[in-house]
Amino acid sequence: LNLTKYVDSLPRIAKIRGYGIRHGRPVPIKLTIGMYSKTWQFHRDMPPTPVFVYGQSLQTATFPGPTIVARQGVPLAVEWQNHLPDAHILPWDPKVPTAIPKKGGVPTVVHLHGGAHPPEFDGHAFAWFTRDFAENGSTWTRKTYTYPNVQAPGNLWYHDHALGLTRVSLLAGLLAAYVIEKPELEDPMNLPCGDHDLHLVIADREFYTNGSISIDREWKPEYFGLVITVNGKAWPYLSVQRRRYRLRILNASNARYFNVTLSNGALPFTVIGSDSSYLSRPVTVSNLVLSPAEIFDVIVDFSRLPAAMTEIEMLNTAPYPFPNGPNVTDPNLDGKVMLFKVAGKGKVDDMPDKSKVPEHGVPYASVAALPPPTTTRYIVLYENQTAPGNLYINGLRLEDPVTETPKSGTTELWQVINLTGDNHPLHLHIATFQAIKMTKIEGFQVFKDCMIKNNNTATCNLDQHAVGPVVPVPEEEKTWKNAVKIPPEFMTSVVVAFRLVEANQPYPFDATTEPGFVYHCHILDHEDNAMIRPLKLLP
Ligand code: C2O
Ligand code: CU
The missing domain is CATH 2.60.40.420 (Cupredoxins -  blue copper proteins)
Structure with missing residues (x-):
């Protein structure tokens, strides 16, 4: 095609x-x-x-x-x-x-x-x-x-x-x-609204020449397509005015990560939220890395574009698999996402732009304001050796007995250790969570070999391996999220809240009933086979 x-x-x-x-x-x-x-x-x-x-x-x-x-x-x-x-x-x-x-x-x-x-x-x-x-x-x-x-x-x-x-x-x-x-909370923020507030749902697909979507029958570790679609169109364009727009960008791809810019930084993104939460204050960045299932809610101000520029592209540079994959995005193909056609200066506006970039976002309970974590769990991602190719969590499958049983209303610390070569987006049902730091695993190969043999973080002396250096979490990801990126060869410390973070209170419903929940990797090929585990909340 x-x-x-x-x-x-x-x-x-x-x-x-x-x-x-x-x-x-x-x-x-x-x-x-x-x-x-x-x-x-x-x-x-x-x-x-x-x-x-x-x-x-x-x-x-x-x-x-x-x-x-x-x-x-x-x-x-x-x-x-x-x-x-x-x-x-x-x-x-x-x-x-x-x-x-x-x-x-x-x-x-x-x-x-x-x-x-x-x-x-x-x-x-x-x-x-x-x-x-x-x-x-x-x-x-x-x-x-x-x-x-x-x-x-x-x-x-x-x-x-x-x-x-x-x-x-x-x-x-x-x-x-x-x-x-x-509305009580959002209206005072005066964000771009109506025609100037839209979703961009990005998904890669591969097609046969007859138009059907192409995927192999046999399970493969990751599905990647070379056609980038946004809102159901391949490489679309959007005509915009020279004003602020609110773009809710969702990466709905099976496995592809995106590292997007607007014409290599010609315009920045002002991030106001990620996943189901706002940020406590907007953060301006030149690029955004979106794992599958990750959402960034951003404001783009097209009035700041130089008058001579009338077109701006959303570009992607993420290699795949991410971040170390052998495949490089082609700047003329999957390295392009969509085009914004910007109205000429002077022609301008249907209406004056009264929207603002708010000074503050939404003050959720901070990690420190929540009840302190009651439990620390070690969640280890690696390939199961007896079923090669299959990716498991802690060496277990969905059908194996539940091991994650937090108490409803509490918070926990999840130390997520990635022994694979790829980044995996961690997703928990019901909970919201945020990564607080990423610690490099030293002596990686020794620790990995030991884990594959013993599947036990204590036996393998995790404490002597998870010793740094520590990489901070990007500012635009510091909020209560539904998907966090878990980089390879790191231990990512994630605070998980099994309660409502805006009000800082337990769920006002019973979260402990059958059949319980799940947590999993949101690379869908991994989720299906079988990087997914049950999650059961206790009273
Ligand atoms: Cu978006 Cu369990 O999934
Ligand atoms: Cu995965």
């Missing part, structure tokens, strides 16, 4: 309001959102691509699906309906532990990524169901999920989570954004 770049304009993703209004006040509602099989035009010159997508109807379903805009404090009920055909449009590997219905159909289950909600609404990997709920997995209990939306305002997303199919079902298109708003 040889596609001309910047010929399709960036689609604006449709929004669905996740609450009703009665007597001028927001009230709970119930939505019905389906998963549909249809075709999608990823580029002007490409044949239509078969996709699986979310929408309120077949006609309105899109890649990515509609953005749900919920209100803090107003619960939202969603009946997720599966209208998918008898077989998946993409091949999957039966050697990977996978949900396989007896009567056929595509198993699906929806997870609200970044959401604080009880386990029964979490989209557990075994809580899958097929078309019309004809068949379901062992932990399925209900058709309708209710999201309490009690957490801080921020950027979440929803996507499929069925056992062993996450990588192919997201690749097919079952992914979309979700926003929790809190």
Whole structure:
């Protein structure tokens, strides 16, 4: 495929309001959102691509699906309906532990990524169901999920989570954004809004010449595509005015990391939030590194562009696998993401720009203000040697007995040790967390060999290996996140809060019920096979 770049304009993703209004006040509602099989035009010159997508109807379903805009404090009920055909449009590997219905159909289950909600609404990997709920997995209990939306305002997303199919079902298109708003807190910040506030959902794909998405049947450690799509278009462009825009950038790729700039730093990003939290104060940077599932909420001020410049590109320089992979992004291909066409000076504005870059963000409970960690856990990422190629956590699989059982309401310190050559995005369900430092593991090979043999951090003298140097966490990542990057050959210290960080209080619901939660690597190929473990909260 040889596609001309910047010929399709960036689609604006449709929004669905996740609450009703009665007597001028927001009230709970119930939505019905389906998963549909249809075709999608990823580029002007490409044949239509078969996709699986979310929408309120077949006609309105899109890649990515509609953005749900919920209100803090107003619960939202969603009946997720599966209208998918008898077989998946993409091949999957039966050697990977996978949900396989007896009567056929595509198993699906929806997870609200970044959401604080009880386990029964979490989209557990075994809580899958097929078309019309004809068949379901062992932990399925209900058709309708209710999201309490009690957490801080921020950027979440929803996507499929069925056992062993996450990588192919997201690749097919079952992914979309979700926003929790809190106007009392956000309106005074005076951020760019309306037409000047948009999502950029970035995802790489590989296509056959007939338009279908290409992925090997056999499981591979990472899926990479050379076509970069944003909001469902390959290398789109967006016409902008010379004013501030709020861009909510989500890396929804399976495995590709992005290190993005705006024309090599011609304009900076002012980061106001990451994942489901704001920063406590905005941070201005020239580049942003996004792991899969990571979100940066940024302000870009196009009025600062020199008058002579009318075009600015979003570029990517991340090697893959990240950060040491043998593959270098091609500056003419996957090194390009999208183009901003900036209106000429003087032609300018539909409206004067009254937005601001706020001086302060949202003051969450700091790490120090939370109850001190009750437990320190060692979470070790490495390849399992008896099942070569498989990536495990602490040498264990999802099916092995639960070992992470924090008490609901507490905080913990997770020392995440990466013995592989790649960066892995750590994602925990329900919790929010932040990395506080990264400590280099000295005598790496000795420690790694010992761990592979003994799988025990004490036997392998972790204390004598995790001795530095210490690398600080970038300022734009210092907030309560839902995905943190775990660099190779480091021990990353992560404070995990099993409570609401904005209010600094325990969850106002029971988080300890069955079937519990999971935590995993958000490289989807790793998550499926089998860098995923159960997480069970105790009372
Ligand atoms: Cu975004 Cu368990 O996933
Ligand atoms: Cu991984």
